[in-house]
Amino acid sequence: MSSVTFPDFHRAPNIADHPDVYERENEAIDPDGRLWRALRERADWAGRTLLDLGCGTGFWLPRYAADAGEVIGVEPDPDLLARAAQRGTVRHGSAEHVPLPDASVDVVHARFAYFFPPDCGPGLAEVRRVLRPGGTLVVIDNDWRHGEFAGLLAASPWASAQGAADTTDAWWRDQGAERTEVMSSWRCRDAAELEAVLRIEFPGDVVDGWVRANPGRRELGYGYVLFTVTA
Structure with a gap:
C-alpha cells in the first residue's frame, strides 16, 4: 500500500489502535436495521456505483456490494487500508484527495469520517467533484441531543474535537443539506463486550460511571x- 500521507488525515485511535474491537462495534450497531433503511431512503445504491469514504477496515464494503453495481472504498490510514483490501476494491486517498475521476460515482457514504464541521469545505468540494449529476452524499453522524450515547458524548472531553450539534447543523444547513434523525441502538452479545466497545470510544472514568449506573447492560440507545447533499 502507498506510504503517502494526506494533510487532512487525522489518525482515529478508536479504530486504528483497536481494529478488532471496532469490528465488534460495527456488528453491534443498528440491530433492527433502522439506520440501514434510512440510508436506502436517502439514496438507494442498488445497481449504482458507491464510494465508501473513510472505509476503515472495509467492514461495510461487502454489504454494499451485495446489490451495488460497484463499490469503492477510500481510506487514508495505510494499516486500515491493508485490512480493507481483503474485503473489496479500495484506494489510498482521503476526503480532500479522492483518487477517482470527475463525475464517476452515484452515492458517497461517509460514516464518522472527516465531516466534522465547520472545517470540512474542501472535502465537500472534492465529493461534489466525483459525484455524477444528481448523485448523493450521505454523511452518517452522531445525534448529540438524543439517546444514551449522546449523554456519553456530552461527558467526554475526547468528543470535543468533533464540534457541537448547533455548529454542525448550521454548517450543513448552509450547504443545502437535508437533515434526518434516526433513533437506533447498540446491541452487544453481552455486557463485557459493550464495556470493551465503550472503552475505545470514551475515557475510562466516563465508562466506569456508565457501567456502575447500568450493571449488566448489553444495549444502549443510540441516535x-x-x-444528505445532492449534486
Whole structure:
C-alpha cells in the first residue's frame, strides 16, 4: 500500500489502535436495521456505483456490494487500508484527495469520517467533484441531543474535537443539506463486550460511571443524524 500521507488525515485511535474491537462495534450497531433503511431512503445504491469514504477496515464494503453495481472504498490510514483490501476494491486517498475521476460515482457514504464541521469545505468540494449529476452524499453522524450515547458524548472531553450539534447543523444547513434523525441502538452479545466497545470510544472514568449506573447492560440507545447533499 502507498506510504503517502494526506494533510487532512487525522489518525482515529478508536479504530486504528483497536481494529478488532471496532469490528465488534460495527456488528453491534443498528440491530433492527433502522439506520440501514434510512440510508436506502436517502439514496438507494442498488445497481449504482458507491464510494465508501473513510472505509476503515472495509467492514461495510461487502454489504454494499451485495446489490451495488460497484463499490469503492477510500481510506487514508495505510494499516486500515491493508485490512480493507481483503474485503473489496479500495484506494489510498482521503476526503480532500479522492483518487477517482470527475463525475464517476452515484452515492458517497461517509460514516464518522472527516465531516466534522465547520472545517470540512474542501472535502465537500472534492465529493461534489466525483459525484455524477444528481448523485448523493450521505454523511452518517452522531445525534448529540438524543439517546444514551449522546449523554456519553456530552461527558467526554475526547468528543470535543468533533464540534457541537448547533455548529454542525448550521454548517450543513448552509450547504443545502437535508437533515434526518434516526433513533437506533447498540446491541452487544453481552455486557463485557459493550464495556470493551465503550472503552475505545470514551475515557475510562466516563465508562466506569456508565457501567456502575447500568450493571449488566448489553444495549444502549443510540441516535444518528444523516446529512444528505445532492449534486
